[in-house]
Amino acid sequence: MYTYTDFDRDFLRARVAEFRDQVARRVDGSLTEDEFKPLRLMNGVYLQLHAYMLRVAIPYGTLRSAQMRKLAEIADRWDKGYGHFTTRQNIQFNWPKLSDVPDMLDALADVDMHAIQTSGNCIRNVTADHFAGATPGEVEDPRITAELIRQWSTDHPEFAYLPRKFKLAVTGTEEDRAVIRFHDIGIRVRQQNGEIGYQVVIGGGLGRTPMIGKVVRDFLPRADLFAYLEAILKVYNLSGRRDNKYKARIKILVHETGVEELKARIEGAFETQKRLLPDLNPDVVNRIHESFAPPAFKETDFDPNTGQTPPLQAFIDTNTHPHKRADHLSVTVSIKPIGGTPGDATSDQMRALADIAETHAYDELRISHEQNVILPHVHRANLPAIYAALRDAGLATANIGLISDIIACPGMDYCALATARSIPIAQQIGEAFSDLDAQHDIGPLKIKISGCINACGHHHVGHIGILGLDRAGVENYQITLGGDGTEDATLGARTGPGFAYDEIVPAVERLIETYLDHRSSPDETFLALYRRLGLAPFKAALYGDTHAKAA
Amino acid sequence: MPRPFAPKIATANHLLEGDVIYFTDPGWSRDHSDAAVAQTVAEADALLARASQEPHLTVGVYLADAALVDGRPAPTHFREAFRTCGPSNYFHGKQAE
Amino acid sequence: MTDQTQIITPEGFAEDRFAETPVPTLEDYRGGVAVFLPVNADPASLAPHFSVLSLIVVPFASSADGRGFSLAAALRAQGYKGHLRARGHILVDQFRAALRSGFNDVEITTTQAARNPEAQWRAVPLGTGYQSRLFAA
Ligand code: HEM
Ligand code: SF4
Numbered sequence: 001m002y003t004y005t006d007f008d009r010d011f012l013r014a015r016v017a018e019f020r021d022q023v024a025r026r027v028d029g030s031l032t033e034d035e036f037k038p039l040r041l042m043n044g045v046y047l048q049l050h051a052y053m054l055r056v057a058i059p060y061g062t063l064r065s066a067q068m069r070k071l072a073e074i075a076d077r078w079d080k081g082y083g084h085f086t087t088r089q090n091i092q093f094n095w096p097k098l099s100d101v102p103d104m105l106d107a108l109a110d111v112d113m114h115a116i117q118t119s120g121n122c123i124r125n126v127t128a129d130h131f132a133g134a135t136p137g138e139v140e141d142p143r144i145t146a147e148l149i150r151q152w153s154t155d156h157p158e159f160a161y162l163p164r165k166f167k168l169a170v171t172g173t174e175e176d177r178a179v180i181r182f183h184d185i186g187i188r189v190r191q192q193n194g195e196i197g198y199q200v201v202i203g204g205g206l207g208r209t210p211m212i213g214k215v216v217r218d219f220l221p222r223a224d225l226f227a228y229l230e231a232i233l234k235v236y237n238l239s240g241r242r243d244n245k246y247k248a249r250i251k252i253l254v255h256e257t258g259v260e261e262l263k264a265r266i267e268g269a270f271e272t273q274k275r276l277l278p279d280l281n282p283d284v285v286n287r288i289h290e291s292f293a294p295p296a297f298k299e300t301d302f303d304p305n306t307g308q309t310p311p312l313q314a315f316i317d318t319n320t321h322p323h324k325r326a327d328h329l330s331v332t333v334s335i336k337p338i339g340g341t342p343g344d345a346t347s348d349q350m351r352a353l354a355d356i357a358e359t360h361a362y363d364e365l366r367i368s369h370e371q372n373v374i375l376p377h378v379h380r381a382n383l384p385a386i387y388a389a390l391r392d393a394g395l396a397t398a399n400i401g402l403i404s405d406i407i408a409c410p411g412m413d414y415c416a417l418a419t420a421r422s423i424p425i426a427q428q429i430g431e432a433f434s435d436l437d438a439q440h441d442i443g444p445l446k447i448k449i450s451g452c453i454n455a456c457g458h459h460h461v462g463h464i465g466i467l468g469l470d471r472a473g474v475e476n477y478q479i480t481l482g483g484d485g486t487e488d489a490t491l492g493a494r495t496g497p498g499f500a501y502d503e504i505v506p507a508v509e510r511l512i513e514t515y516l517d518h519r520s521s522p523d524e525t526f527l528a529l530y531r532r533l534g535l536a537p538f539k540a541a542l543y544g545d546t547h548a549k550a551a
Numbered sequence: 552m553p554r555p556f557a558p559k560i561a562t563a564n565h566l567l568e569g570d571v572i573y574f575t576d577p578g579w580s581r582d583h584s585d586a587a588v589a590q591t592v593a594e595a596d597a598l599l600a601r602a603s604q605e606p607h608l609t610v611g612v613y614l615a616d617a618a619l620v621d622g623r624p625a626p627t628h629f630r631e632a633f634r635t636c637g638p639s640n641y642f643h644g645k646q647a648e
Numbered sequence: 649m650t651d652q653t654q655i656i657t658p659e660g661f662a663e664d665r666f667a668e669t670p671v672p673t674l675e676d677y678r679g680g681v682a683v684f685l686p687v688n689a690d691p692a693s694l695a696p697h698f699s700v701l702s703l704i705v706v707p708f709a710s711s712a713d714g715r716g717f718s719l720a721a722a723l724r725a726q727g728y729k730g731h732l733r734a735r736g737h738i739l740v741d742q743f744r745a746a747l748r749s750g751f752n753d754v755e756i757t758t759t760q761a762a763r764n765p766e767a768q769w770r771a772v773p774l775g776t777g778y779q780s781r782l783f784a785a
Contacts, residue, residue: 051569099567237718
C-alpha cells in the first residue's frame with residue numbers, strides 16, 4: 001500500500017491550514033458564500049438538508065486498520081458515531097459543524113487521509129477495482145496507475161475550476177467492477193506484446209442524461225498516459241459548456257461535438273503535450289510500484305474442514321471472491337444488514353473491521369462501489385475466525401449480490417437536492433425479503449435507488465432501478481429494468497408511470513414474483529430473464545394486462 | 552386560474568453549525584413555528600431581502616411555503632417537513648433535540 | 649491598471665508596469681505589443697505575433713470559470729514568453745494556480761482588494777506542487 005512521503009504529509013498539513021484560514025475568511029467576510037462554496041467543496045464539505053457533510057477520500061478504496069480506527073474516532077468525536085460508505089469509495093460524515101471541520105481534517109492527516117477533491121468541479125478522488133491486487137486475471141494492480149493519477153490530479157493548477165465535476169476510474173481486468181464506462185474517463189490497464197498500456201474510454205456518466213462511455217484509444221502506451229489525460233482535460237476545460245450545469249459534463253461535449261471530431265481535437269492537444277511534458281520522475285514511479293507489492297502471503301497447511309459450519313459455508317458461498325492464490329480468498333463484508341441503511345457502519349463496527357484486518361487479513365481493507373467493505377487478502381485457514389468476529393460485530397450478513405445488497409443514495413433524508421427519500425425504500429425492500437433462503441432462491445439481483453435525477457444511487461444500471469421523484473408535492477418512484485454497470489454496460493428501460501411511496505415495495509414484490517414464475521430454471525437470473533422476455537411480463541405484473549397490451 | 556398565494560417563511564442553514572434555522576424578523580430561531588410569515592408577494596420579497604442581510608450567520612436563505620395552523624406557520628411540502636424534524640432512518644437532528 | 653483595479657505580483661500589491669500600454673481587444677489587434685485575449689479564443693491564432701507581444705491579458709469573468717488557467721498554459725506551451733496577466737474575479741485561493749499556469753500577475757478590482765488586503769495574498773504559499781515533483785525527470 002502506498003505510504004506517504006514527507007512531501008505528501010507536508011502537502012496535507014498545508015491544505016488543512018489553508019482550509020482553516022478559508023473558514024476564518026468566510027466568517028470575517030473576506031470571502032462571500034459564492035466564493036467560499038467551491039473552496040469548501042474542493043475540501044469535501046457539502047451543505048445537506050439538516051447539517052454539513054464531510055466527504056473523506058479513500059483513494060482507490062484502500063485502507064489500513066489504523067486509518068479505519070481513525071475514521072471511527074472521528075465519527076465518535078465530531079459526528080454521531082457512524083459513517084456512510086459511498087459508491088465512489090468515500091466515507092461521508094453527516095453531522096459535522098463547519099467550525100469543527102479543520103480539526104477533523106487534521107485528525108485525518110494524522111493517518112495520511114484527507115477530503116481533498118472529493119467534491120466540486122475538479123478531478124475527483126480516483127476509484128479502482130475493489131479487488132485490485134487480489135483478483136485473478138489482472139494485468140497489473142490498477143492502484144499503481146490510480147496513485148499516479150492521484151498525484152498528478154491533486155492541486156493541478158489548470159484543472160481545479162472545470163465546467164463540472166470530473167471522475168476517473170481504473171481497472172486492471174477485462175471484467176469491470178469499477179464501472180469504467182460510466183465515468184468521465186475510464187481506464188483499463190492492458191498488455192500488448194509484453195508492454196503495459198491503457199484502453200481509454202471517455203464521456204460516460206449517469207445523472208439526468210445517462211451515457212455509456214466511448215473508447216477513444218484501445219491501447220495507449222503507458223509513457224503517454226499523462227500527455228493524453230492532459231489533452232482530454234485541456235480540450236474539456238476550454239470547450240465544455242459552462243452555460244448550463246446539466247450540460248456541462250464531458251459526456252455532453254462528446255455527444256454534441258461527436259466522438260470523432262473530439263478525438264481529433266484531443267489528438268491535436270496530445271501531440272503538443274507529448275512534446276512538452278517531461279518524463280515521469282523514476283523515483284516517484286518506483287516508489288509507487290514498490291508500495292503495491294503484494295503482502296508476504298502466509299504459507300500454512302490447513303484443513304478446509306476445520307471449523308466448518310453450514311452458516312460459515314453459506315457465508316463463503318455468497319461473500320467471497322476468488323483470489324489469485326488458491327489458498328486465499330477476498331471476503332466482502334456486507335454493510336447492508338436487513339432493514340439497515342445501505343453503507344452505514346457504526347464506529348464500533350469500523351473498529352471491529354480494523355481489528356479483523358489487522359489480526360487476520362494483512363492489515364488491509366477496501367471500500368467497494370457497492371457500499372461494502374472488503375478484506376482483499378484472506379487465507380482460507382482464517383475464515384472461521386473472521387466469520388465469528390464478523391458475527392459478533394453484526395457484520396456477517398450473507399447477502400452479497402442478492403436482493404438485499406441494495407445501493408441507495410442518501411436521498412431526502414439527508415441530501416439538499418433530493419426529490420424523494422431512498423433509504424426507507426431500501427430498508428423496506430430488505431424487510432420484505434428478509435428470509436435469506438428466499439433471497440438465495442431469487443439469486444443475483446442488483447437493486448439501485450436514487451432520490452433524484454442526479455442518479456448517485458446508479459439506478460440506471462440497476463437490474464431493478466428505482467428513481468424517487470416529486471410529483472406535485474408527493475413522493476413518486478419510477479422503475480427501470482435491465483440496467484447493467486459491468487463490461488456489458490446497458491441502461492435500464494423505464495417500465496411506465498411511477499408508484500407512490502407505499503406502493504413501490506409491493507411493485508418490487510410483483511416484479512420478483514413475475515421473475516420466479518417465468519424463469520426457465522433457477523439458473524436463469526433476473527437479468528437473463530429480462531433479456532430473454534423484455535419488459536412485457538413485468539409491465540403486466542406492474543400495471544395489469546390491459547395496460548401492458550395497450551403499451 | 553393562478554394558484555392563490557401561499558404564505559411564505561424565510562429559512563436557511565446556520566453558517567457554522569449547519570442546522571436549519573428560520574427567520575423571525577429580526578433574528579433567527581431553530582423552531583419553524585417561530586418564523587415570521589409573509590402574506591403577499593411584496594411582503595415575501597421584503598422578508599427574503601431582510602433575511603439575506605446576515606451572510607456571516609447564514610447559508611442559502613430561501614422562501615418556503617407554509618400554512619397557518621392555530622395562527623403559527625407549519626410546513627406544507629414534505630421536504631420542509633423533513634427539515635423540521637430530521638432523517639427518517641435515525642432519531643437524529645431536530646426531532647432529537 | 650486603472651484607478652479601479654489593483655495589480656498583484658508574487659511580491660504583493662504592485663504598480664502596473666504596463667500602465668501606459670494600450671491593450672486592444674483581439675478584434676482590434678493589429679500586430680502591436682499587447683492584446684486582450686478572450687477565453688474562447690484559439691491561442692494558436694496569436695502564435696505568429698509572440699515575438700512582438702509583450703503583454704497578453706486574459707479575463708476571468710467569474711472565479712468559477714477556470715478556462716483562463718488552460719489558456720495561459722496553452723500560450724506558454726506554444727512558446728509565448730512575454731508577460732501574462734489574469735484580469736477579473738480571481739480569488740486569493742487561486743493565486744497559486746494562476747502563477748503555476750503561467751501568469752505573471754493578476755489584476756482585481758479595488759473593491760475586491762479592499763476585501764482581500766495585501767496580507768492575504770502574501771500569505772499564499774507559493775511552493776511547488778505534486779506536478780513538478782511527478783514530472784521531475
Ligand atoms: C450531499 C449529497 C450529494 C449531493 C449534493 C450529490 C450531488 C450530485 C449531483 C448534482 C450529481 C449529478 C452530476 C451531473 O450529472 O452533472 C451527482 C452524481 C453522482 N453522485 Fe452524488 N451527490 C451526493 C451524494 C452522493 C453519494 C452519497 C454518492 C455515493 C453513494 C454519490 C455518488 C454519485 C455518483 C456515482 C454520481 C453519478 C455518476 C456521474 O454521472 O458522475 N453522490 N451527485
Ligand atoms: S441522487 Fe439526488 S438525492 Fe440522491 S444523493 Fe444524489 S443528488 Fe442527492
